Amino acid sequence: MANWQLERETSIGMQVEDLWDVQESKLNPTQKLNACFENIPVSAFPHTPQGIEIKSDASLAEAVQILAQNKILSAPVVNVDAPEDASWIDRYLGIVEFAGIAVWILQQSEPPSPTNHSPTGAEPAVASANGMPSSAEVRTLGSEDASITAGDFFEALTSSEFYKKTKVRDISGSFRWAPFLALQQSNSFLTMLLLLSKYKMKSIPIVDLGAGNINNIITQSAVIHMLAECTGLQWFESWGTKKLSEIGLPTISRNQLVTVHEDEPVLQAFRLMRKKRVGGVPVVTGDGKKAIGNISLRDVQFLLTAPEIYHDYRLITAKNFLLAVKNYLEKHDTRSPMLSGMITCKTNETIKELIQMLDSLKIQRVYVVDDDGNLEGTITLRDIISRLVYEPPGYFGDFFDGVLPLPENCRV
Secondary structure, three states: OOOOHHHHHHHHHHHHHHHHHHOOOOHHHHHHHHHHOOEEHHOOOOOOOOOOEOOOOOOOHHHHHHHHHOOOOOEEEEEEOOOOOOOOOOHEEEEEEEEHHHHHHHHOOOOOOOOOOOOOOOOHHHHHHHOOOOOOOOOOOHHHHHHHOOOOOOHHOOOHHHHHHHHHHOOOOOOOOOOOOOOOOOOOOHHHHHHHHOOOEEEEEEOOOOOEEEEEEHHHHHHHHHHHHHOOOOHHHHHHOHHHHHHHEEEEEEEHHHEEEEOHHHHHHHHHHHHHHOOOOEEEEEOOOEEEEEEHHHHHHHHOOOOOOOOOOOOOOOHHHHHHHHHHHHHOOHHHHHHHHOEEEOHHHHHHHHHHHHHHOOOOOOEEOOOOOOEEEEEHHHHEEEEEEEOOOOOOOOOOOOOOOOOOOOOO
């Protein structure tokens, strides 16, 4: 990491430290943190190194190539038809992700089913802005899905004219695609932290109104990294030295955990994530108490970037998917988080220890286990951020007006 980035992250921690000491004594620690973060603008957050954008007339194949080459999972989409002097809201169509492209393709490839119906009504505003799925019914894979779970399906698909000619703008309104919910540089850290936690946004564009463009994108991972750099500061240590059980983690218990069995088709894992609105599922064996690995939404990229690795499998099961991707990464990307294996923790560990582990391994979630290794729950980056701040009554006011899902082919 560049020194200037590290300095800015340390500077944020020091700003909180300075503000911490001048807060009213009657405030409890959580109220103090809220007050501190409300007084720091998001413009203080370190800028991401890349400014990768994808043109709306790029093909799905080109978009996947851009994301893969730059080792990023999502990018803003620029409207090529917008005038040069367009405002940011007209300049950008939204953010497209690996997961959005892959799941859209899978939806087009699936045969019609009476259990797959079009959703009606509007989902919550911020779920849309984060690209969360609509409430379409998830169905169990049957014989009619054999073709799209075969090992050579994705190899054939990524060579097809359909894949090469469909434009990014053609999938607007699909799964994990949404209108922008962006912040201005003057908005506060508290607003940003609440959107990334309570309102389930994975990333937030920061716009420069004058220039009409995005000058930063803040992610959950970036916030966790910032927190890891605050180790040693009084405010962080007073919060970070608490045990997970003391601050109510995990929020997702064993009974609520969404799992996929190792012999199920990997597409079932992605469909469960879509249906249950979760970013990852553990792959379990036997009675489902122990896990052999994790499949997350970002792993869907391997169905498109390396389809040849499944060629020898008659069926791409969850276990086969994990093995194929692991073998591929051992040859091509030894730093990938997927090579870290099944990462677990216990409730007697501290929040600081968990933040440092998640940051060092660059992973999005960790599974909580008991002394026998049985699953007890999961903790995500969002869960951690949600324990750092809270939303004061009436805080957002009319902030979300106009962000509700729009009819197909419409945008804000």
